[in-house]
Amino acid sequence: xxxxxxxxxxxxxAENRQRILACAQQLVMExxxxxxxxxxxxxxxxxATGTIYRHFASKEELFAEVFRNATRREVQNVSESxxxxxxxxxxxxxxxxxxxQRALNRPVMAWALIAEPVDPVVEAERxxxxxxxxxxxxxxxxxxxxxxxxxxxxxxxxxxCLVGAIAESLVGPLSPAxxxxxxxxxxxxxxxxxxxxxxxxxxxxxxxxR
Amino acid sequence: xxxxxxxxxxxxxAENRQRILACAQQLVMExxxxxxxxxxxxxxxxxATGTIYRHFASKEELFAEVFRNATRREVQNVSESxxxxxxxxxxxxxxxxxxxQRALNRPVMAWALIAEPVDPVVEAERxxxxxxxxxxxxxxxxxxxxxxxxxxxxxxxxxxCLVGAIAESLVGPLSPAxxxxxxxxxxxxxxxxxxxxxxxxxxxxxxxxR
Numbered sequence: 001x002x003x004x005x006x007x008x009x010x011x012x013x014a015e016n017r018q019r020i021l022a023c024a025q026q027l028v029m030e031x032x033x034x035x036x037x038x039x040x041x042x043x044x045x046x047x048a049t050g051t052i053y054r055h056f057a058s059k060e061e062l063f064a065e066v067f068r069n070a071t072r073r074e075v076q077n078v079s080e081s082x083x084x085x086x087x088x089x090x091x092x093x094x095x096x097x098x099x100x101q102r103a104l105n106r107p108v109m110a111w112a113l114i115a116e117p118v119d120p121v122v123e124a125e126r127x128x129x130x131x132x133x134x135x136x137x138x139x140x141x142x143x144x145x146x147x148x149x150x151x152x153x154x155x156x157x158x159x160x161c162l163v164g165a166i167a168e169s170l171v172g173p174l175s176p177a178x179x180x181x182x183x184x185x186x187x188x189x190x191x192x193x194x195x196x197x198x199x200x201x202x203x204x205x206x207x208x209x210r
Numbered sequence: 211x212x213x214x215x216x217x218x219x220x221x222x223x224a225e226n227r228q229r230i231l232a233c234a235q236q237l238v239m240e241x242x243x244x245x246x247x248x249x250x251x252x253x254x255x256x257x258a259t260g261t262i263y264r265h266f267a268s269k270e271e272l273f274a275e276v277f278r279n280a281t282r283r284e285v286q287n288v289s290e291s292x293x294x295x296x297x298x299x300x301x302x303x304x305x306x307x308x309x310x311q312r313a314l315n316r317p318v319m320a321w322a323l324i325a326e327p328v329d330p331v332v333e334a335e336r337x338x339x340x341x342x343x344x345x346x347x348x349x350x351x352x353x354x355x356x357x358x359x360x361x362x363x364x365x366x367x368x369x370x371c372l373v374g375a376i377a378e379s380l381v382g383p384l385s386p387a388x389x390x391x392x393x394x395x396x397x398x399x400x401x402x403x404x405x406x407x408x409x410x411x412x413x414x415x416x417x418x419x420r
């Protein structure tokens with residue numbers, strides 16, 4: 001009996017942890033990291049604030065995990081796009097287009113992940129994940145150079161140019177400074193913007209307008 | 211007499227403030243924001259720690275001002291490069307090349323300005339200055355479109371692509387994660403890297419290898 005009780009407690013603990021994470025993510029998606037307070041997370045998850053600190057060493061650790069989970073999904077999406085059929089340029093075009101579209105469709109979350117000023121603990125996660133994107137792009141660029149769809153170049157620096165170009169060009173339209181979260185994405189033509197960014201990126205790689 | 215005394219105090223106060231800023235900047239240049247502590251600034255500036263808080267509301271305010279001053283010089287440099295003779299592409303090439311070279315020559319400071327995880331107060335300054343670079347590039351791209359050296363495009367999104375591409379592609383080589391501050395810049399060929407980044411950027415703008 002003692003064992004089963006412990007198992008039950010373990011399960012409930014794991015469920016609580018998941019619910020806290022899900023609620024924290026919901027708050028970030030609604031208002032960015034700056035509007036997600038531990039007390040709000042606790043209230044939404046229907047647990048005491050103290051309970052949160054039994055699961056996470058600090059507020060920063062909680063939000064670093066929210067960041068990791070959300071970004072992992074984006075990295076996974078890029079990875080899946082790059083695994084589609086087609087030459088490297090077609091696959092990179094798909095990955096970059098989808099990344100930009102997803103960001104513009106969920107502007108608050110994308111702003112939080114890409115550019116919101118955050119605690120250094122979360123910012124350190126951000127640098128790591130930008131490296132993950134760059135590694136995926138670099139692999140595709142190398143494949144393109146092998147198959148001849150992309151001219152010879154330093155695949156490492158080009159891949160980071162891609163990450164920077166797409167992230168930075170999305171920051172403005174997503175920024176709360178431009179009329180509040182996602183306001184700008186209601187007035188700009190999203191398709192035109194995505195095309196413009198992706199064209200810059202592909203031209204940067206290939207030196208042709210395609 | 212009372213007035214002169216006050217004037218003298220005002221001058222000394224201004225001198226102290228300048229010295230505190232210069233010492234804080236020196237520490238950031240040596241080890242990034244994370245290694246610059248208020249107590250060290252006080253020690254280097256030969257003032258009491260309390261004196262620093264008479265000049266700056268908080269540690270964050272002090273380092274935000276260090277950030278602003280250093281970045282303002284970089285923005286000024288880009289502005290001067292873009293004011294040189296030549297068509298827009300030549301001037302953008304000069305500005306991007308000089309920016310990258312300056313960063314790789316002072317890797318710790320550049321890392322601190324571009325990518326070091328920092329307090330949100332400093333990070334907010336960083337977003338503003340990236341906007342300042344983008345505005346300068348956008349102006350040059352518009353001039354290029356007018357004179358015909360740059361094909362028609364969304365100058366706004368292309369300018370942010372430039373800022374992102376150059377900043378992000380410098381992050382790796384400058385990063386402490388790659389063998390400590392500036393270690394990587396001793397082993398990589400700086401000129402090759404700069405050429406590679408600038409080529410990506412110009413190709414992104416023009417769709418040709420030039």
